[in-house]
Amino acid sequence: MNKSRRSFLKVAGFSAFALTSGMAALSGVAQAQIAPGKYERAANALHAKRWGMVIDTRQFKGPEDYKPLIQACHSFHNVPHIPDNQDIKWLWLDSYAHVFPDDMNAHLNTHTRESMYPLLCNHCTNPPCVRVCPTQATYKMDDGIVAMDYHRCIGCRFCMAGCPYGARSFNFKDPRKFLANPVPNPEYPTRMIGVVEKCTFCAERLAVGQMPACVEAANGKILFGDLEDPNSTVRQALATNYSIRRKPSLGTQPGVYYLI
């Protein structure tokens, strides 16, 4: 290699290094805000250190009792009904053996074994879906809610492989084709084809001072509150009743508790 070529490579190498390290430094700094105004939370927003849910399954007499809850959730969030195994589910029912496979035994009393139980995203303290997401499209907020940014999701479905609770659905098809026109709730967006979605613990309702749709529809049979606050209704219920969670051995620390 002749001298000029070598010195050229040196200079080029150094400039490339300087350029990339400069960019790295820039990306570390918080991006300047674009809007001239300020951002804040709504005055009527509900707050918690760690949102949690207690489902009192003893008060539900049968699968019919859960129907209004599912209806409330799915119509509020424009969840489409797709009649095959490429479907979307935010809140749904399954049997004891499928919901609590680790707690199953052959001689469990008939009522417990044959009842249906509601399933939804557990909003784990250690969510594997957040750990595996390569774009931070799914993330955990300060109040413990595991949320999704559908704008950023690339549809790799790593989170679906990662979630031990089967709480996530992928939009195999265009969801609008399976929704009425106009959609059930014109105030809420739909999703698009090719992204993953799930229950949001109704973060958008909490932000305007409302309880989650299923909690509201359950008339007190589902409690929702701050797990870090010993005086909250959820903590009171857990302190006085026997409760279980789904697959506790995995260490994900679900935020949804079941009273059986």
Add this chain to the structure above:
Amino acid sequence: MYNAKAVIVGIVIFVALFTSPFWLSMMGQDYKSTGIELPKGEKECIEDVQFMRDQHMRLLNEWRDEALRKENRVYVATSGKKWNISLQNTCLKCHSNYKEFCEKCHTANGVDPYCWTCHIIPQGSK
């Protein structure tokens, strides 16, 4: 220089073509309005017109991140007025004529944002 004449002529033609948009705009007419219809009965948007025209797409991205990731769902404008952060329930409540407002300008500028695969366009303006 080898073939100097041809090279110089070539460079001149290239520079002329490359900078043609600037020349044409200097000679041509003024900026032609897209003729979008502004919401009737509303005088102010959340910020001034120039800002909204230039930055609304970046503002919407910022709104998205503030609302979804930081739970900041209220925007306090420079005027002090508070706005609920929502494309669907704040922006589109005033700008309810999608065809004559959003689409007209997007088409004129050759952009095709896919907001509407999820966010719902107000009824009656599809």
Add this chain to the structure above:
Amino acid sequence: MLEKLLDGPKTFYMWLLFLLVVIAGCGLVYLDQLYNGLSVTGLSRDVSWGLYISQFTYFVGVAASAVMLVLPTYFHHYKKFKRMIIFGEFMAVAAVVMCALFIVVDLGQPQRMLNVMLHPSPNSVMFYDMMVLIGYLGLNIIIGWVTLEAERHEIDPPKWIKPLIYLSILWAFSIHTVTAFLYAGIPGRHYWLTAIMAARFLSSAFCSGPAILLLLMMVLRRLTSFDPGKEAVKTLTTIIVYAMCINVFFYLLEIFTAFYSGIPGHEEPIHFLFFGHEGHLTWVSYWMWGAVIMAFASLALLIPPKMRENANVLPIALIMLVLASWIDKGLGLLVAGFTPNMFEAFTPYMPSAKEIAVALGVYAIGALVLSLLWKIALGVKMEVNHMHD
């Protein structure tokens, strides 16, 4: 060296044309998938990864396997591999290209894939997987091209390439380890949650990758006058035998832990693979038993030196070995990972015709890249040899 692409025989261009036709046809099927979403595949809510991701996994292994030529050559100065090492490196390039494409066709929103770089997430194994694959692709292109150019000019490769080669050896191990971590770090997927996953991936890669390379070299020897050298083939076959023995051994370790411990979560996926569900075999069971038979048959043919040195027996044994490893990693791994599902229930999965067509298209692109690169390598080898004649 690109000019070596221009002086091929007519059959070479017919082959390229054939590949292009296949790519175009399968590309149309992919367009259909782009418009209608992954609903055209056999995937479902419960089985959310399938053929695409499994092929990605398999070809990361093929890419990593180039190290089985590079390591003996550069760490042990084993000169006999020198003649065919470039083919291994270029095969790695083609394999990484296929890996990248298998990921892209699996995405629900492929136009957003750069989000992985725009929002880097060091907590996600997929982020590292992307980085190591891009790095490995670059390393192999640079190393392959520079050493081939040096060979053409009959000079020693430049000194600066040595550190890159050593780096590529470590890097090869890393790409398949990281790919195994995609699976082995997920709680709740019993079949994948095993510390031996990376070791199993590497052993299966180091037998199947060189086996594919040897088979392709045999084809090349038929078509051209190029000969990789008897000794080199012999040594590589020995490497394949050891790797395959370790691969089978590791699988048996899994079976021991699953069935001796008797833990249902560990047992069920393996039981499903081989015996189906509730007494009903599924399609994958037939494939798995085929893999078992072919794995042991290939070992029976490869372990006795007399057999494996027989030019008629060797290709048959290698084909069986490649098929067995492909069924294990390219089908069984994903199917058993999702069955039973998160509710300990059974959702069947079978790739759809369109899914298979898209995968074939990616295979054809891999074959195209490989053909072009190997043509260049072969052209240079021929040129250098003729000068000596």
